[in-house]
Amino acid sequence: MLNVHFVVSIALLFQFLPVCALEIRSPGCGKPLPSNLSPGGPSKNFTIYSQSQLGGGVRKYLLYLPGRFYTKNNKPAPLILAFHGQTQPTWSMEYISNLSSPYFNREAIVVYPEGVNYKAPGQQWLGDPEAPPSSTIDDRIFVSELLDHLESRFCVDSSRIYATGLSNGGGLVGLLACAPSLNRRIAAFAGVAAAFYTDASLTEPLFGAGCKPATSWRRKVPIMELHGLNDSIIAYDGDNSPAPNTIPLPEWVGAWIAREGCSKNNKENPDIEIIDGGNAMRYSWSCGGWKDIFVHYRINQFGHGWPSTAWQGEPFEELRLGPTTWNATSVVLNWFAQWKLEPEWELM
Numbered sequence: 001m002l003n004v005h006f007v008v009s010i011a012l013l014f015q016f017l018p019v020c021a022l023e024i025r026s027p028g029c030g031k032p033l034p035s036n037l038s039p040g041g042p043s044k045n046f047t048i049y050s051q052s053q054l055g056g057g058v059r060k061y062l063l064y065l066p067g068r069f070y071t072k073n074n075k076p077a078p079l080i081l082a083f084h085g086q087t088q089p090t091w092s093m094e095y096i097s098n099l100s101s102p103y104f105n106r107e108a109i110v111v112y113p114e115g116v117n118y119k120a121p122g123q124q125w126l127g128d129p130e131a132p133p134s135s136t137i138d139d140r141i142f143v144s145e146l147l148d149h150l151e152s153r154f155c156v157d158s159s160r161i162y163a164t165g166l167s168n169g170g171g172l173v174g175l176l177a178c179a180p181s182l183n184r185r186i187a188a189f190a191g192v193a194a195a196f197y198t199d200a201s202l203t204e205p206l207f208g209a210g211c212k213p214a215t216s217w218r219r220k221v222p223i224m225e226l227h228g229l230n231d232s233i234i235a236y237d238g239d240n241s242p243a244p245n246t247i248p249l250p251e252w253v254g255a256w257i258a259r260e261g262c263s264k265n266n267k268e269n270p271d272i273e274i275i276d277g278g279n280a281m282r283y284s285w286s287c288g289g290w291k292d293i294f295v296h297y298r299i300n301q302f303g304h305g306w307p308s309t310a311w312q313g314e315p316f317e318e319l320r321l322g323p324t325t326w327n328a329t330s331v332v333l334n335w336f337a338q339w340k341l342e343p344e345w346e347l348m
Helices: 090-097 139-153 168-178 249-259 264-268 316-320 328-336
Strands: 012-017 044-050 057-064 077-083 109-113 156-166 188-192 223-228 271-275 280-287 290-299 340-345
Touching (some): 057 090, 077 168, 090 109, 109 139, 139 156, 139 168, 156 168, 156 328, 290 328
Parallel strands (some): 188 223
Antiparallel strands (some): 012 340, 057 109, 271 280
16 A cells, blocks of 8 residues: 655645545535435436536436445445447447446446537537537536536545546547546546547547646556457547548557656556457556556457447447457456545645
């Protein structure tokens, strides 16, 4: 366990540390649960009013309470935000990820936010070439408002909030990690087949020059990304021709390792693990006392989608080229469990 040094300060900040810290109770602890929501019961749809779009508007989300959640809403639970892919309904993200399944998840609240159906091809997130610019709709504002809303109504352990997403939703997870106001509230980030578009593919710089996470030796941003080498939608090498290009995954990984402040030796010498009989490679980087601060899975003979042993139906099977022998949900949740936000008093 790492020792945390506290000094007198005028501001409370948060630091990512893989330690067993005390839980941080949200303001919603002890409040009555919505009458239509019960632990272990079916997920329910809710709305909030958001200033994330010009003039404001209603935003939607689907919420699941695990069976071990206290009915009195008085014991803090982890919270996972799970962002769908482009045009994908929230219920579909819940179905293919299995994040609401007791087999994988018995203690975390899972919230499936919904993107805005601004124009064809359907609901989507900031960061896609078809999405409106952040001056029109900024989903980072929505996520911040949603966290405020959830923490004020449910007993959340604010030290254990996590974000994961698929494709366009994975891209948004990358943008949340780039935003200091959000990477101070979210303990770890995991993208699956994530779409990180080049600045040239977008109307504004987001994933390249626009990514300024404000990391330091005292605070890193834990990130995981899983990607198929045969992804025909978000190509591993970034060449999606004739569709707009994304940042090649090796380039995106290298840029983040540099942002984390890892030395050249760390960057060029990750820990490598061969898994699934050689069908996947796990690369992990540790630096500055932070173990596995950045993890990347390169999956051979896998396409665009969420790796799992379960048959997901079409169009998912055609896109991902069939089931895998392992589950990304277990990988992501086990890695999330390593990370918590630790309060730190720091001189400003």
